Amino acid sequence: MSQDPAASPVPLSADPAAIAWADPAREQAFAAWLSALPPEHGLKARTLRAASADASFRRYFRIDTEVGGQSGTLIVMDAPPSHEDCRPFVAVDRLLAEGGVGVPRILAWDEAQGFMLLSDLGAHTFLATLEATDYDHGPASANRARYLSAIGELLRIQAVPADGLPPYDDALLQRELDLFPEWYLTQLRGQPLDEPTRQTLSQAFTLIKAQVLAQGTVLVHRDFHSRNLMADAADPKARLGVIDFQDAVRGPVTYDLVSLLRDAYVIWDEDIQLDYAVRFWEQARQAGLPVPPDFGDFWRDFEWMGLQRHLKVLGIFARLALRDGKRQYLDDIPRVWTYAHRVASRYQGLGPLARLLEQAEAAHGGIQTQVGFTF
Numbered sequence: 497m498s499q500d501p502a503a504s505p506v507p508l509s510a511d512p513a514a515i516a517w518a519d520p521a522r523e524q525a526f527a528a529w530l531s532a533l534p535p536e537h538g539l540k541a542r543t544l545r546a547a548s549a550d551a552s553f554r555r556y557f558r559i560d561t562e563v564g565g566q567s568g569t570l571i572v573m574d575a576p577p578s579h580e581d582c583r584p585f586v587a588v589d590r591l592l593a594e595g596g597v598g599v600p601r602i603l604a605w606d607e608a609q610g611f612m613l614l615s616d617l618g619a620h621t622f623l624a625t626l627e628a629t630d631y632d633h634g635p636a637s638a639n640r641a642r643y644l645s646a647i648g649e650l651l652r653i654q655a656v657p658a659d660g661l662p663p664y665d666d667a668l669l670q671r672e673l674d675l676f677p678e679w680y681l682t683q684l685r686g687q688p689l690d691e692p693t694r695q696t697l698s699q700a701f702t703l704i705k706a707q708v709l710a711q712g713t714v715l716v717h718r719d720f721h722s723r724n725l726m727a728d729a730a731d732p733k734a735r736l737g738v739i740d741f742q743d744a745v746r747g748p749v750t751y752d753l754v755s756l757l758r759d760a761y762v763i764w765d766e767d768i769q770l771d772y773a774v775r776f777w778e779q780a781r782q783a784g785l786p787v788p789p790d791f792g793d794f795w796r797d798f799e800w801m802g803l804q805r806h807l808k809v810l811g812i813f814a815r816l817a818l819r820d821g822k823r824q825y826l827d828d829i830p831r832v833w834t835y836a837h838r839v840a841s842r843y844q845g846l847g848p849l850a851r852l853l854e855q856a857e858a859a860h861g862g863i864q865t866q867v868g869f870t871f
Contacts, residue, residue, distance in 0.1 A: 515544065515545070515546060515557070522574075522576065525609055525611075526574060526609075526611060527541075529609060529611045530544075530572070530611075533604055533613065534604075536563065537561060537563070537570065537603065537604075537613065538561040538562045538563035538568075539559055539560075539561055539570070540559065540560045540561065540562060541559070543559055543560035544557050544558075544559045544572070545557060545558055545559075546558075547571060547619070553575065553576055553579035553580050554573060554574070554575045554580055555573070555574040555575075556571055556572070556573055556574075557571070557572040557573075557574070558570075558571060558572075558616065558619070559571075559572055568616070569616045570603065570613055570614065570615060570616050571600065571613075571614040571615070571616050571617075572611070572612070572613055572614070573610075573611065573612040573614060574610065574611060575610040575611075576610050577607075577608070577609065577610040580610060582605070582607065582610060582612060582742075583607070584742045584743070584744075585741070586602060586605065588661075588741050588742055588744045589602055589741070590602075591656060591660075591715075591744075592653065592656060592738070592741060594656070595652060595653070595655060595656035596652055597649065597652050597653055597656065597738055598617070598649060598735050598736060598737045598738055599737070599738050599739070599741065600614040600615045600616075600617055600737070601614065601615040602614060603615065617726040617737030617739065618726045618727065618737060620726065620727050620728070620729045621722060621723050621724075621725065621726060621727065622642060622646065622722040622723070622725035622726070622727045622736060623722035623723050623759075623761055623762060624727075625638075625642065625727040625728075625729050626639060626642070626722065626762065637732070638732035639732075641732035641733045642727060642732050642736070643756075643772055644772075644775070645732075645733065645734070645735060645736050646720075646725060646736055646756055647753075647756075647772065647775060647776050647779070648735075649725070649735065649736050649738060650717075650720060650752055650753065650756065650776070651776070651780065651783060651785075653714075653715055653717055653720070653738070653752065654715060654749065654752070654780070654783075654785055655783060655785070656715045657715070658713070658714060658715035658716075658744075658745075659746070661715065661744055661745050661746045662745050662746070663713075663746050664713075664716060664745045664746065664747025664748065664751070665709075666705055666709060668745070669704075669705050669708060669804060670701065670705065672804070672807075672808040672811075673701050673704070673705075673804065673807055673808060674811075675807075675808055675810075675811025675812055675815065676697075676808065676810055676811040677689055677693075677697055677811075678811060679810075679811040679812075679814040679815040679818065679819075680807075680810040680811045680813075680814040680856070681693075681852075681856055683814055683815075683818050684814035684817070684818060685856040685857070685859060685860055686859065687852075687856050687859065693852065696848040696849060696852055697849070697852075699845070699848070700840075700845070700846055700848065700849040703845050703846065704800060704803055704804050704807075705804075707796075707797070707800040708748050708797075708800060708801055708804055709748075711748040711749055711750060711786075711797050711801070712748070712749045712785070712786020712787065713746050713747055713749065713786065714746070714747075714749045714785060714786065715744060715745075715746065716744060716745050716746065716747040716748065716751045716752055717738070717741050717744055717752050717755070718741075718744060718745060718747075718751070718752075718755075719740050719741075719743070719755060720738075720752035720755045720756055721755045721756055721759045721760065721761065722756075722759050722761055722762060723761060724738070724739050724740040724741075725737065725738060725739075726738075748797070748801050749780070749785060749786055749787055749797075750797045750798045750801040750802075751801050753773065753776055753798060754798055754801050754802040754805055755805065756772075757769045757772055757773060758802050758805075758835050759831075760806075760809055760813075760828050760831055760832050761828060761831070762831075763831045763834065763835075770795070773791075773794070773795060773798060774791060777791050777794050799839045799842070799843070800839070800843070802835060802839060803835075803836055803839040803840060803846075806832050806833075806835045806836040806839075807836055809832050810829065810832050810833065810836065812825075813825040813826065813828060813829055813832065814829075833853065833857065836853060837850055837853045837854070840853060
């Protein structure tokens, strides 16, 4: 590849139509940057193809490489600086890498333009491997091995010092909770925010925040779930890769475990959740992490943290569907609603919130709860 920025860029793909660019100037800048990367990366520009997109403005491409006769792949990120700030991603990536967490290596970064070259953690998400191998026909032991691997990776994350990260404080918790009435209740379900409703929400949010803020704190990934873990489809016991960690904070020790075990994209029977939660709690105690000495207290913390997260996610999924046109997230709302409603129905002081959830879905025609998957 040419290292001369003035040289004509190598075509981005053998099939340029396969990679859509809304901005021709950005496409040209991307091609020029890619062509100017050092030849030791062994990039084969014409193999560039879409890898994935997420709920933000970031896009990811996969590109083939050949170095010393050895072939491989790398990932290229396109993150327009007008919409995405890559600095938190870079800072947290370096922090986690120092702690031995399986995150991508940053091989090149153009901060001004928002382009990045990363190591490739694989083409299969944790969720995709579960669907492909275990839900209907595959050996149940593969699921167990992958979840135990995920718990091991989470323990590594929580062992990383989080002192320099922003706190998951009252203000941030409240901003997240506010997404629930703003987008889920009013915009998606058409429920009026009258005074009784506001009072119900205020009382419930106060209880939730108080319980959550009393928990021990660690480094929190904030989206540690089956779509943000990369798995080896052939080896269930292989270590998982961790992505999408740029929003990491210092916060409650149960948060990421809730994200994993009460995932918005797959639901498991509660006895399975309990089994994994016990395993995590035992290992966390041995590692000196700030979990309660009694598992019953830890499980209560887990449930209340989950309620905060799931109310937030209901709002986020509604916003993604209504504002951003990503209607596929509506299909995931029944699982998230089920999680939130179960917890709100169990604990003193949350009954009015449970009824509010019921009213919102009754007006919509009723929720279709998801069947749990078991081993």
